[in-house]
Amino acid sequence: MRVEAKLLLGLGVFFGVMCAVYWNWSLENAGGVMMFAGMLLCFLPGGYYYFWSRRMKARPEDDPQATPAQGAGVVGAFPGTSIWPFTLGMGAFFSVLALVFGIWFLVPGLGLVFWAVLGGTSEGRRGGRV
Amino acid sequence: MTDVLERPLHLEEPDHHEHHGPSGLLKWLTTTDHKVIGLSYTVTSVILLVIGGAFAEIIRAQLASPNGTLVSLAQYNELFTMHGSVMIYLFAGPFAFGGLANIIVPIQVGAPDMAFPRLNALSYWLYLTGSITMLLGFFTAGGAANFGWVAYAPLSNSINTPGAGADLWIGGLLLTGFSAIFTGVNLVATIFYLRAPGMTMFRMPIFTWNMLVTAILILLAFPVLTAGLIMLYADRHFGTHIFSVAGGGVPVLWQHIFWFWGHPEVYILALPFFGMATEIFAVFSRKPVFGYKGMIFATITIAALSLGVWAHHMFTTGVVLLPFFSIMSLLIAVPTGIKIFNWIGTMWRGQVWFSTAMLMAIGFLVTFLVGGLTGVYLASPPLDFFTHDTYFVVAHFHSVVMALVLAGMGGLYYWGPKVTGYMLNERIGKIQFWFLFVGTQVFTMPLYLVGLRGMPRRMAIYPHDPQWKFLNDVSSLGAVLIGISTILFVVNLVVSWKKYPAGDNPWDAQTLEWFTTSPPPHHNFYRLPPIRSERPTWDYNHPEHHAVPHGQHVEPVLTTGESK
Ligand code: HEM
Ligand SMILES: [Cu+2]
Numbered sequence: 198m199r200v201e202a203k204l205l206l207g208l209g210v211f212f213g214v215m216c217a218v219y220w221n222w223s224l225e226n227a228g229g230v231m232m233f234a235g236m237l238l239c240f241l242p243g244g245y246y247y248f249w250s251r252r253m254k255a256r257p258e259d260d261p262q263a264t265p266a267q268g269a270g271v272v273g274a275f276p277g278t279s280i281w282p283f284t285l286g287m288g289a290f291f292s293v294l295a296l297v298f299g300i301w302f303l304v305p306g307l308g309l310v311f312w313a314v315l316g317g318t319s320e321g322r323r324g325g326r327v
Numbered sequence: 328m329t330d331v332l333e334r335p336l337h338l339e340e341p342d343h344h345e346h347h348g349p350s351g352l353l354k355w356l357t358t359t360d361h362k363v364i365g366l367s368y369t370v371t372s373v374i375l376l377v378i379g380g381a382f383a384e385i386i387r388a389q390l391a392s393p394n395g396t397l398v399s400l401a402q403y404n405e406l407f408t409m410h411g412s413v414m415i416y417l418f419a420g421p422f423a424f425g426g427l428a429n430i431i432v433p434i435q436v437g438a439p440d441m442a443f444p445r446l447n448a449l450s451y452w453l454y455l456t457g458s459i460t461m462l463l464g465f466f467t468a469g470g471a472a473n474f475g476w477v478a479y480a481p482l483s484n485s486i487n488t489p490g491a492g493a494d495l496w497i498g499g500l501l502l503t504g505f506s507a508i509f510t511g512v513n514l515v516a517t518i519f520y521l522r523a524p525g526m527t528m529f530r531m532p533i534f535t536w537n538m539l540v541t542a543i544l545i546l547l548a549f550p551v552l553t554a555g556l557i558m559l560y561a562d563r564h565f566g567t568h569i570f571s572v573a574g575g576g577v578p579v580l581w582q583h584i585f586w587f588w589g590h591p592e593v594y595i596l597a598l599p600f601f602g603m604a605t606e607i608f609a610v611f612s613r614k615p616v617f618g619y620k621g622m623i624f625a626t627i628t629i630a631a632l633s634l635g636v637w638a639h640h641m642f643t644t645g646v647v648l649l650p651f652f653s654i655m656s657l658l659i660a661v662p663t664g665i666k667i668f669n670w671i672g673t674m675w676r677g678q679v680w681f682s683t684a685m686l687m688a689i690g691f692l693v694t695f696l697v698g699g700l701t702g703v704y705l706a707s708p709p710l711d712f713f714t715h716d717t718y719f720v721v722a723h724f725h726s727v728v729m730a731l732v733l734a735g736m737g738g739l740y741y742w743g744p745k746v747t748g749y750m751l752n753e754r755i756g757k758i759q760f761w762f763l764f765v766g767t768q769v770f771t772m773p774l775y776l777v778g779l780r781g782m783p784r785r786m787a788i789y790p791h792d793p794q795w796k797f798l799n800d801v802s803s804l805g806a807v808l809i810g811i812s813t814i815l816f817v818v819n820l821v822v823s824w825k826k827y828p829a830g831d832n833p834w835d836a837q838t839l840e841w842f843t844t845s846p847p848p849h850h851n852f853y854r855l856p857p858i859r860s861e862r863p864t865w866d867y868n869h870p871e872h873h874a875v876p877h878g879q880h881v882e883p884v885l886t887t888g889e890s891k
Contacts, residue, residue, distance in 0.1 A: 200528035201519050208543070208631055215635045223648040227583040228638070235547050235634055246519075257524035265855045268524035275440050275850070278349060278357040282445050286452025289505075293460060293498040296560065297491050317445065 198250035198259065205243030212236040281317035284309055359444035360849065364451050365430030366746060369739075371455060372422035376732075378462075379413035380813055382406050387806040390799050393791050403787035404473035405465070405492070411476030412496065415596070416503055417458045419731060423599030424510050424545070425454060427738050428538045430746055432514060434840035435535045437523025437858070439850035442516035450509040457502030464492035472496035475785065477589070478559065480570035480581040485563040494563070497556050504553040511545035514538055523839070525858035529623070532838040532861060533609075533616055536623050537602030540630045544591045544598075547634060552588035555581065579644055586637035593727075594633045598626060600731040601666060603738035604688040608670050610741070610836045611685035612677025615862060618669040625662035625669075632659045642711045649708045656706035663699055667692070682834070683756030687737030690764040691730045697768075698726030701775065716785075719778025722771045729767040729809075736763065736816070744829030748845045752827070755819040762812035770805025773798035837862035 213236040220229035257263040288309030295302035349357060358364060386406055389395040398406060433441055441447045464471030469490030474483045478496070481487060518531070518539045531539075559581065561567040568574020570581045609616045616622060636655045638647035670692055679685065701723040704710045714720060736759070744750045777798040782789060789795060832841040842864045843852050856867040 204528075204627070205543075208627070211631045212634060219635065219648070219651060222651060225583075225646075225648065227580055228587065231551060231583075231587045232634065238547055239543075258522035258526050259528075261525065261527055261530075261859075263524035264857060265524055268855075272439060272521070276359050276444055278354075279359055279445050279448070280357045282359070282448035283356045283452055285449055286456055289453060289502060290456035290460070293456075293502055296498050297494040 198246050198253070198256070200259075202243055202246035202250050205239045206247060209236050209239030209243055212239060276320070279317070279320060281313045281320060284316065285313035288313055359440070359448050361433050361441045361444065361447055362430050362746065362847065362851075364447050365426055365428075367451055368421055368429055368454065369426035369746075371458070372418050372426055375413055375458060376418045376422070377813060379410055379418055380810065382410035382413065384806055384810050386410060387803040389787060390789075391803045393789050393796055393799075395788060398787065400787050401470065401473065404785075405471045407785055408473050408475050408496075409462075409464070409471050412461060412472070413458075414728065415476060415592070416500060417454075417461065419596045419728065419735075420507060420592070421454055421503070422735060423596065424507070424514065424538065424541060425450065427603065427735075427742060428514065428534075428541075428599055429510070431742060431840055432535050432538050433517055433521065434745075434843065434847060434851050435532045435838050436518060436521060436526055437839050437852065437855055438517055438521035439852070441513045442521055443513050446509050447513050450506045450513070453502045453506035453509070457499045457504075457506060459499075460495050460502060461499030464495040467491040467495070477585055478581075479585075480559070480562075480578040481572075483559060483563075483581075484571060494560070497560050497563075500556055501553060504549050504556070507545050508549050508553075511542040511549070514542035515546070518542075523855050523858060525863075526839075529620065530858060530861045530863075532602075533605040533619070533622055533626075534599075534602035534838075537598045537605075537626055540626050541595050541598045544595050544630050544633065548588045548591035548595065551584055552592075555584035555588070558584075579641070579646055582641050582644065583637070586640045587634075589640065590637040591630075591633045594629060596731060597727070598630070600691070600734035600738070601626070603741070604670065604691050604734045605673075606836075606838065607684050607688040607734075607737050607741050608673040610834050611680045611682055611688075612674045613680070613835070614673060614677040615837070615860075616669070617672030617675070618665075619861060621665055622669050625665040628662040629659055632662075639706055639711070642708045643715045653706055653708055657703065660699070660703050660706075667696060667699075682740070683751070683753055683760055684737045684741040684834075686757060686760045686764075687733050687740065690760060690767075691734035691737065694726055694733060694764070694767055695730035697771070698723060698728075698730055701726065714778060716783055717778040718774045718782045718784055721784050722774035722778055725771050725774070726767075729771065733760075733763060733767070736760075741834070742840075744833050745840055745845050745847070748829055749823065749825050750827040750829045750833060751819050752823045755815060755822060759812050759815040759819065762808050762815060766805045766808025766810075766812060768805070769808060770802050773801040773805075777802075832864065832868070835865075835868070837865040839863055842867065 212232055216229060216232035216236055219225075219232060223229075257267040260267070288306050288311075291302050291306030291309065293306075295306055355363070355367065385398065386403070389397045389403060389406075429441065429447065433439070462471070467490065469492050471492040472478070472488070472495070474488050474493065478493075483493065518535060522531070558567070558569045562570050562576075568576040570576050570578050572578060605616055605622065632655055636652055636659065638652045639656045641647050642649060642652070701719070705714065705720065705723060740751055740756055777795055780792075780794065780798075782795055789799075829845050831843065831845050833845075834841070838861075839855075839858070840847070842856055856863050860866055
């Protein structure tokens, strides 16, 4: 976790310095705000990783001497197949078409989104199905 | 069903644990396997490359004579807009981070899949529907979007560009924008949380490193574009005046927002291809990457600087801080130069094997050098004032993007066997390379010259000047050569279809993806080697030496007609 944290915090510091120089020199707000937001976006996860990297011992993937055996055990639960991403994608598609071809496209659009949210959530709870 | 995965320990091949899921169309619709999704991405984006390339060929045909009548002036506007948009938004990025990276990164770090497989599938569906949405513009009454791929205000407002085509362009980009953001999240989480034991950050292959940095850039840049598009849509339809002077808005604000995404986007496009070329140089020089850590720090530096250079696209607006953006842009040349030296250093005194992939990578290096150097000119405001909006700029960025196409082709020849289990024909591949490489130079060089002579971009017709006409003809000839190379690629796919089985490690490569089978099994690995350096597969296959003395390599022989 150390390296991950340092990478993000380092980028955040760099954007902070760049933002200070740019904003004071140019007095142009759009770029200043965007760089400031960029800095925050690095500090948020970077700070989180830094916090945890100091509290937990090195994971096998952070240990240069780790053997494959050390990584044995559960990695995580991976869904085999799922129809819900497709349903959600189609819902988003119709919703965007509503921006162009008329508001009634929102009926299938949001309907599919809602259905996918329900389906996907319950699939996650049940542990998924084909 | 859900697989609760345990990392396998055994060093023998376990019983085939193949996945029993749906097949055919249902498999495509429901898959959450990163390899299948990545392949869908790759195929879709290559089809879009061909579509965008077809637009380019029509553009070049129109420009082959000063008063071309192939297309109308209005159609020409649609063509260059959609050519640029398809290539940038729908081909180059998705090909790299949705296609190859999606397939290769989890395997390179020893993960069973992406961290969020269903989110990954959603990314693909948003990408596919977004691409369809944008192209739907051609079937509407007013035609497709026609304000250039940058959609500058006030040209893009509802008075200057009414019609559904422009709105479809915005809608398509909303969808593909979210798709990119989700892929970015997935790549970061996969790289941070799913690495195999011993795969420390500084043992990850350069391609994975570059994808990590690319993903972080996506997360920093794309939300800005999405926000900008929503503002643009609101201006067009909800009566806001964010970008219009009449209502107290600021048109240049659009340019700031667009390029705050747009310049990082240049590196979101480029870094993955840098990564592909790096892997290819190392494998086909039979050496480790020269200056591994230097390479990583160069990548991070490029990414960091790329957030502070956006207004070099706006020098001529007269309202940006010229020295700041000029200095920052010139600074990017430093880490980029480090990379170029490291690539040469990787090949230096190596046992260079001129496979198609290697030729493509070398072609990338040369072409990118041209594009990078002319970029340094453009970073200087006085020179940019002179060349802005001329064909010099078009030539500059085509040197860059065609270099990326070369590297991407190299990536397909290099990783294709891993993904499909079959090699492509090397002889056709090399012919394809020469057409693509020579064609690119013949296409771009005259554009530099005609740009310096003042020919503006985005013009369907131009004055009768024999020099301009000649240069345009040569450029169109280059486009024809590039077109032939694309046809040769398709021919190669057909000719080589399931013909040359690849085996697990046809290139005697170095990184983890070459340790598993081709194609890899569901969830990627039956077993993992000990990971003790950034080249675990090489270490495992060559226990006798850490470094191979000069001149002592065994030549690999291929079944595709040629070796070396
Ligand atoms: C077959 C290879 C290609 C040819 C022959 C070609 C040709 C052209 C030409 C002639 C223009 C200028 C049109 C004008 O200003 O009137 C243009 C614009 C452009 N091209 Fe390409 N191109 C090719 C490949 C690519 C690739 C691979 C990309 C990106 C990945 C790309 C991105 C762009 C962009 C962004 C523009 C600017 C569009 C605009 O002005 O709004 N092109 N191309
Ligand atoms: Cu730029």
